[in-house]
Amino acid sequence: MNALPDASNGQRDLAVSPEFEPRIIGFLCSWCSYAGADKAGLSQTPYPPNVNIIRVMCTGRIDPLFVMKAFERGADGVIVLACHPGDCHYKEGNLRAAQRHALLARVLEPMGIERQRCRFDYVSAGEGEKYVQLITEMVESVKRLGPLTTDNRGANP
Amino acid sequence: MSDERNRMLGENMRTGVYFCNCGTNIADVIDAEKVRESLEADGRTSYFKTCQFLCSEDGKAFLEQDLRAEMPERIVIAACSPRDHEATFMRVMEQVGMNPYLMQMVNIREQIAWVTEDPEKAIKKTVLAIKAALLRVELHEALERQELEVSSSVLVIGAGPSGLKAALTLAEAGRRVILVEKSPVIGGLPVLYEELFPDMECGPCMLEPLMGEILHGDCAENIELMTMAELSEVAGYFGNFMVKIRQRPRHVDIGTCIGCGECVEPCPVSGPNPFNCGMDEKKAIAFAFPGALPNLPYLDPKLCIRFTEGVDCELCSAACPMGEGIVVFDDQETLVERQVGAIVVATGSKLYDCAPLENLGYGRVPEVKTAHEFERMLASNGPTGGEILISNGERPGSVLFIHCVGSLEEGHKPYCSGICCQYAFKFNHLLESRLPDAEVHHLYKEIVAPGKDAFSLYRAARDNPNATFTRYNQLADIAVSCEQERPQVRIAGRTAIAADLIVLCPAVVPGADAEALGVMLDVSLDRFGFFEELHGRMDAARSKVRGIYLAGACQGPADIQRATNQAMAASGCILSELVEGRKIRLDPLFAEIDRTRCSGCKVCMKVCPYRAVGFDSAIGAANVNAVLCHGCGTCVAACPAGAIKGNHFTGEMILAEIEGALK
Numbered sequence: 001m002n003a004l005p006d007a008s009n010g011q012r013d014l015a016v017s018p019e020f021e022p023r024i025i026g027f028l029c030s031w032c033s034y035a036g037a038d039k040a041g042l043s044q045t046p047y048p049p050n051v052n053i054i055r056v057m058c059t060g061r062i063d064p065l066f067v068m069k070a071f072e073r074g075a076d077g078v079i080v081l082a083c084h085p086g087d088c089h090y091k092e093g094n095l096r097a098a099q100r101h102a103l104l105a106r107v108l109e110p111m112g113i114e115r116q117r118c119r120f121d122y123v124s125a126g127e128g129e130k131y132v133q134l135i136t137e138m139v140e141s142v143k144r145l146g147p148l149t150t151d152n153r154g155a156n157p
Numbered sequence: 158m159s160d161e162r163n164r165m166l167g168e169n170m171r172t173g174v175y176f177c178n179c180g181t182n183i184a185d186v187i188d189a190e191k192v193r194e195s196l197e198a199d200g201r202t203s204y205f206k207t208c209q210f211l212c213s214e215d216g217k218a219f220l221e222q223d224l225r226a227e228m229p230e231r232i233v234i235a236a237c238s239p240r241d242h243e244a245t246f247m248r249v250m251e252q253v254g255m256n257p258y259l260m261q262m263v264n265i266r267e268q269i270a271w272v273t274e275d276p277e278k279a280i281k282k283t284v285l286a287i288k289a290a291l292l293r294v295e296l297h298e299a300l301e302r303q304e305l306e307v308s309s310s311v312l313v314i315g316a317g318p319s320g321l322k323a324a325l326t327l328a329e330a331g332r333r334v335i336l337v338e339k340s341p342v343i344g345g346l347p348v349l350y351e352e353l354f355p356d357m358e359c360g361p362c363m364l365e366p367l368m369g370e371i372l373h374g375d376c377a378e379n380i381e382l383m384t385m386a387e388l389s390e391v392a393g394y395f396g397n398f399m400v401k402i403r404q405r406p407r408h409v410d411i412g413t414c415i416g417c418g419e420c421v422e423p424c425p426v427s428g429p430n431p432f433n434c435g436m437d438e439k440k441a442i443a444f445a446f447p448g449a450l451p452n453l454p455y456l457d458p459k460l461c462i463r464f465t466e467g468v469d470c471e472l473c474s475a476a477c478p479m480g481e482g483i484v485v486f487d488d489q490e491t492l493v494e495r496q497v498g499a500i501v502v503a504t505g506s507k508l509y510d511c512a513p514l515e516n517l518g519y520g521r522v523p524e525v526k527t528a529h530e531f532e533r534m535l536a537s538n539g540p541t542g543g544e545i546l547i548s549n550g551e552r553p554g555s556v557l558f559i560h561c562v563g564s565l566e567e568g569h570k571p572y573c574s575g576i577c578c579q580y581a582f583k584f585n586h587l588l589e590s591r592l593p594d595a596e597v598h599h600l601y602k603e604i605v606a607p608g609k610d611a612f613s614l615y616r617a618a619r620d621n622p623n624a625t626f627t628r629y630n631q632l633a634d635i636a637v638s639c640e641q642e643r644p645q646v647r648i649a650g651r652t653a654i655a656a657d658l659i660v661l662c663p664a665v666v667p668g669a670d671a672e673a674l675g676v677m678l679d680v681s682l683d684r685f686g687f688f689e690e691l692h693g694r695m696d697a698a699r700s701k702v703r704g705i706y707l708a709g710a711c712q713g714p715a716d717i718q719r720a721t722n723q724a725m726a727a728s729g730c731i732l733s734e735l736v737e738g739r740k741i742r743l744d745p746l747f748a749e750i751d752r753t754r755c756s757g758c759k760v761c762m763k764v765c766p767y768r769a770v771g772f773d774s775a776i777g778a779a780n781v782n783a784v785l786c787h788g789c790g791t792c793v794a795a796c797p798a799g800a801i802k803g804n805h806f807t808g809e810m811i812l813a814e815i816e817g818a819l820k
Binding site: 021023025030034035037038040041042044045046047049052053054055056057058060061062063065066069070073074075089090091092093096100132 | 238239240264266267268269271272273274275278279281282285286289681701746764766767787788789790791793794795803806808811812814815816818819
């Protein structure tokens, strides 16, 4: 879990409106994490509706540019969910995605995008509960951070 | 850039949205009318239709009729997960002559209706998801499934039980099979073993019908058997492999030789017999062992004095009743080229090398044998004619088996080899009848006797009053020494056991050629060096390279049942995927490289898990083999020049989807 300074006492950042509903893009691979999201649906466990999913065949397809574009176009957070190491339908695309995420994470913070806004994790086709938990945590942590405001946001209302 | 283009496309394009209520599953939470109002305000939708159950027969009929009437250029279907019914709706589209790739599904059931409590928020999320799909679908291309001609012939590498079974199964289905075996004989290891677990069936007798069918059965003309041959080169891909096979010289005219063996007796030289582990000798021209198939001798140039000393000896040829030229002294190695559509790897396994395990005495104490050597000693065509004898020529008064040699131990092989307990208990059973007074000792780490058959030999061993069972922790705890000429086996902290014969049950490990063959075929090996399956449980007869299949112990320790079952599984895969006269259809979701933008950096080649990317050095650009490409898109994301397009998942499509989801 990310230890956020404003989260330690369970208080929301005072500057953030309580109605703030973050907009988050989730990149999911077709075989494991997307199936995990479907599994969560089958068990009908409610979770926050703030994450819109973009399905790719493999997380190895995720160009860091997609993540940057999502932030540029108004996303307050991005979550990438891959197959567990060793489970990738395409052998190792998930590991490429993990590498790319690690590199991207280094450049996000200097740009003013907090690390917690861009998360990478693993969800298998059977892990519906983990999916619900990750999405819930993600939405909560982005809520605490508040809306992402950057200069290039203004160009695309 | 994409903004302008999208708007242009969207304005001219006829795009329909089909909203499935899924009975009450979706409709209870998401009000289709409210979704329609939001979308119409956005102005990108040509029409919006609602259906109760779009996947039902009525629903599909509605979709079919409606597509004919509306004639949309693109459609978005908001319904269940595409994992459920994307293929269903694509088939309906094909029926009406619409390209099935001009559709995008939105998962509003599993990922919205079933998991969102607040209907207002569910509607908002649905509208965003459909907007994303609308922007994306406008960019979809009418992808065609390419078709390729294929060769239906199959190369089978290895003529042990699994290779033989695969070859015969395929030949019986009318397939042309090239069966390549590196040794001079077929049958693999079990043909050398006279009694097999679990029911003491004779190995050669069990395999003879299969080998007979291969050599001269009804389908034998479909099988081209090449013994003393090895794969030397592979090019191409599923459906169209070009293989080169190195045929080593046998120095015997296989078409004319009748296998009478008259040539063997006069041969003046002998050397260690590899089929009896060097425990006896064979002539320079000889059969591998009595009863070996194909029934042909072979001449070993490493022994024959014509080759080693240049002596003009022709005694074997002179003895041949078929006349001169049947023994072919100047037989040469040849390279044979064949075209095949699929390859079955059935190269088997070998036993863990016991020589480095000095404390076990192998190679130092003559009474220490491997299980394989002991099997040859038990065989009537073996070095002792089936007599169990130790080096002084006497029968042993006690036999000690060390199970798990190299298995179940870090630093050796961490896995259980699965077959050793069963053959050790088989040995126990044989000793009860052949040496009824002999003591039998089993040293083991774990005893494994799974399934419906293995327990009976295990129980018999347990019931043997002459047998003892002693558990040990690790190989280093065991010390074999020769005290007063009788070997002693000491286990750390316990008294020594005297044994006249010690039999090691070594771990089953990958065959000697596995690594080189893996490189040649571009097929990956697992962490132990066995051939790696596409999926260990669901797809264990396929490798990760399309068109290359695995059978038998090349992918892990296997008994004969598992090996032959898998051979039939691999054959089944081939018969269903590679059908005579049917072209293979390629999934159009492969990657394509724009050669004019490719800088030739080859990053794509490094990241491709399937070696589907080649490089054309003439034009200095990479290219993707659509047959080998699985469409993961890893190369697309990796290309620094943006020269690679991932069909149906192009950068533009995904960016449009991102934009739509954030509107």
